[in-house]
Every structure is written in C-alpha cells, then in structure tokens.
Amino acid sequence: MTTTQIIHVDPHNPDPAAIAVAARALAHGQLVAFPTETVYGLGANALDAAAVARIFAAKQRPTTDPLIVHLASADQLGRVTLDIPPVALRLAARFWPGPLTLVLRRGCDVPPNVSAGRNTVAVRVPAHPVAHALLAACGLPVAAPSANLFSRPSPTTAQHVLDDLAGRVDIVLDGGTTTIGLESTVIDLTQTPPVLLRPGGASVEALRALLPDLRVPDAPLITATAEAAAAPGSLLRHYAPRAPLFLLRGDAHAAQHFIRAAVIALHARGVRVGILVPDEEFAGYTDLHVELVGLGPAHDLAAIGRYLFARLREVDSLGVDVILVRGVADGDDSDGLGPAIRDRLFRAAEGRVLDATLEAVPALLSLISDNIARNE
Numbered sequence: 314m315t316t317t318q319i320i321h322v323d324p325h326n327p328d329p330a331a332i333a334v335a336a337r338a339l340a341h342g343q344l345v346a347f348p349t350e351t352v353y354g355l356g357a358n359a360l361d362a363a364a365v366a367r368i369f370a371a372k373q374r375p376t377t378d379p380l381i382v383h384l385a386s387a388d389q390l391g392r393v394t395l396d397i398p399p400v401a402l403r404l405a406a407r408f409w410p411g412p413l414t415l416v417l418r419r420g421c422d423v424p425p426n427v428s429a430g431r432n433t434v435a436v437r438v439p440a441h442p443v444a445h446a447l448l449a450a451c452g453l454p455v456a457a458p459s460a461n462l463f464s465r466p467s468p469t470t471a472q473h474v475l476d477d478l479a480g481r482v483d484i485v486l487d488g489g490t491t492t493i494g495l496e497s498t499v500i501d502l503t504q505t506p507p508v509l510l511r512p513g514g515a516s517v518e519a520l521r522a523l524l525p526d527l528r529v530p531d532a533p534l535i536t537a538t539a540e541a542a543a544a545p546g547s548l549l550r551h552y553a554p555r556a557p558l559f560l561l562r563g564d565a566h567a568a569q570h571f572i573r574a575a576v577i578a579l580h581a582r583g584v585r586v587g588i589l590v591p592d593e594e595f596a597g598y599t600d601l602h603v604e605l606v607g608l609g610p611a612h613d614l615a616a617i618g619r620y621l622f623a624r625l626r627e628v629d630s631l632g633v634d635v636i637l638v639r640g641v642a643d644g645d646d647s648d649g650l651g652p653a654i655r656d657r658l659f660r661a662a663e664g665r666v667l668d669a670t671l672e673a674v675p676a677l678l679s680l681i682s683d684n685i686a687r688n689e
Contacts, residue, residue, distance in 0.1 A: 443486055
C-alpha cells in the first residue's frame with residue numbers, strides 16, 4: 314500500500330507544473346491515473362517491465378489480459394511497433410488523437426508483459442488535453458488500462474479511481490468527468506482482413522471508409538481467463554458491478570410486465586432489487602419498492618454511454634442483491650455507440666441475457682438464487 318496523491322488539474326488547460334510531477338513519477342516507475350476522453354487510465358512506463366507489473370498487481374488483473382500503450386503522437390509508433398502497414402498511418406491520420414486502438418506487431422523494446430506475451434501490441438493516441446500533456450511531458454509510451462479493480466465498471470471520474478485504487482496507486486490526476494465514457498474501439502491490423510476486437514468510441518461505419526473489408530464478429534469476442542487475449546475487454550465478465558446483473562431483451566412494454574412480476578417474486582424471497590432503465594420508462598416503476606436509476610434518454614446513446622459506468626456503480630452502491638437492466642436499442646446512434654453499449658452491458662451481465670417474457674420469470678428466479686448463493 315502507498316499514499317495516493319491527488320492532483321486537481323484543469324481538464325482543458327492543465328497546469329504544466331502539476332503535469333511535470335506526474336511525468337516524473339512515471340519516469341521513476343510509479344503508477345499515475347489520468348483522464349482520457351474515454352475513461353481514466355492507470356499509467357506506467359510501457360518500456361519498464363517492473364512498472365508494468367505494478368499495474369497488474371494494483372488492479373488484481375490477470376497477466377493474460379493485455380494493456381494498451383498510449384502515445385503522444387503517431388510519430389512515436391516506431392518506438393513500440395514493427396512493420397507498420399500503410400493503412401495504420403492512414404487510420405492514425407484520420408482518427409488520432411481519439412478513441413481508436415490499433416493492434417500491430419510489438420516492437421523489441423516493449424516488454425512481453427504489456428501484451429500478455431503475444432507478439433502484438435495495442436496502441437492509441439488519446440485526445441484528452443490532460444492525457445496529451447502528460448504523454449508529451451514524460452516523453453514515454455505509457456501502458457494504461459482502465460484505472461479500476463479488475464472486472465469492475467470502468468472509472469469515468471477520479472472518485473471512481475479512488476473508490477477502487479486508493480492506496481494502490483501513487484498519483485491520481487483529477488481532470489473531472491470523461492467525455493465519451495466508453496473505452497476505445499480496438500482493431501487488429503495483424504490479421505487479414507482486419508478484425509474488430511472491441512466496439513467503442515470510434516464507429517464501425519467511420520472505420521469502414523478506410524477499412525472496407527473490416528470483419529465485425531456476429532457475437533461478442535469471448536476469451537477464456539487462462540488464454541492470452543488479443544485485446545483488453547474480451548473476457549466474459551468485465552465492467553461488472555458486485556451485485557449480479559441480468560440484461561433483459563425486449564421492448565419497454567414487455568420489460569415492464571416482466572420486471573414487475575419478477576420484483577414481486579423477488580421481494581417475497583427477501584431480495585433487494587435495483588433497476589436500470591432509460592429515463593422515459595421511470596414512470597412504470599415508481600410504485601415498486603426498488604432502487605431505480607436512469608440510464609439516460611433512450612434517444613441519446615451518447616449520453617447513455619457517457620454515464621453508463623457511473624450508473625452501474627451508483628445502483629451497485631445502494632446495497633441491492635440483484636440488478637435488472639433493459640438493454641438499449643439503436644436510438645440516436647449518430648456516434649455509432651450502440652454496439653459498444655450493448656457489449657459493455659453483456660459483459661457486465663456475464664452473458665446473462667433473458668427475453669422479457671412472463672414465461673422467463675421462473676428462469677430468472679433460478680438464476681438469481683444460484684448467483685446470490687455463489688456470491689455469499
């Protein structure tokens with residue numbers, strides 16, 4: 314355990330003196346949590362294997378789950394990768410800085426533990442002014458997964474970081490709430506054709522303008538814990554609250570009937586229920602004795618994405634035994650965030666997806682009993 318120093322910085326114009334303190338810490342092998350436009354990252358010198366190992370220890374993260382290396386600019390790609398294909402440079406020119414991660418061949422100076430022993434490395438250039446200032450000041454490639462305990466909802470505020478990692482990290486740069494709230498899109502350029510490994514802040518539609526042959530899997534990529542993953546965020550359980558979460562498939566009307574029947578049955582068993590639904594559906598549940606939290610306006614997926622992890626943490630903090638979530642449709646998906654939101658909820662539910670029909674209520678009760686017993 315260590316004493317965690319909290320440094321408040323202006324998210325738009327960070328103080329160079331404050332950034333210099335964090336940059337020196339990185340150069341000396343310490344851990345620094347900092348905001349990016351997606352979520353807060355937990356950074357260490359990507360060229361220092363011992364510093365990288367501290368990330369895994371602090372997060373209690375399996376070493377089979379690789380990290381993303383953050384760069385100040387695409388000009389640093391040669392420091393951490395080999396055989397850069399021309400399409401990578403075109404993607405960098407279009408999407409960096411921004412929420413796109415490219416998987417390329419790992420350079421010789423990058424220690425294997427950054428990439429779970431694989432010969433590839435995931436890299437991106439973040440757009441957040443604090444992240445950019447830190448990367449420019451330290452002059453190092455910085456390995457940085459999300460700054461939370463492994464498998465918990467990702468942090469979108471400095472307080473989320475402290476809730477999970479106070480005493481485990483050296484410095485937290487508090488730059489306010491992140492703007493996108495969902496992790497970056499991950500594309501593997503070492504495969505032919507290129508493959509989408511994780512949906513995120515960069516939309517598939519925009520990417521296909523430069524990658525017309527991009528392969529998008531029909532189902533979420535699932536990697537066993539014991540395997541070296543090709544990209545972070547590919548384990549079945551990820552982004553999860555402590556209470557078991559169940560994702561409901563169906564329209565608002567069907568979900569309301571299902572949830573009301575389920576809540577009555579669960580209350581009879583002494584189970585405290587948390588519900589996450591779009592804001593417009595609140596009225597259907599206000600008479601129930603449940604912890605009710607809004608996901609955001611159903612038509613605004615950017616807003617839902619921005620606060621998704623905060624809402625998961627919020628409902629989990631209310632002492633519920635189980636969480637029911639109605640999944641979101643495409644809504645206003647001008648940013649292409651629908652697949653990313655559905656991916657995060659699927660993993661938060663550990664794949665527990667139920668059709669919102671009254672016939673499915675007994676199956677839900679059985680699953681909840683099994684999961685509550687497992688967590689006790």
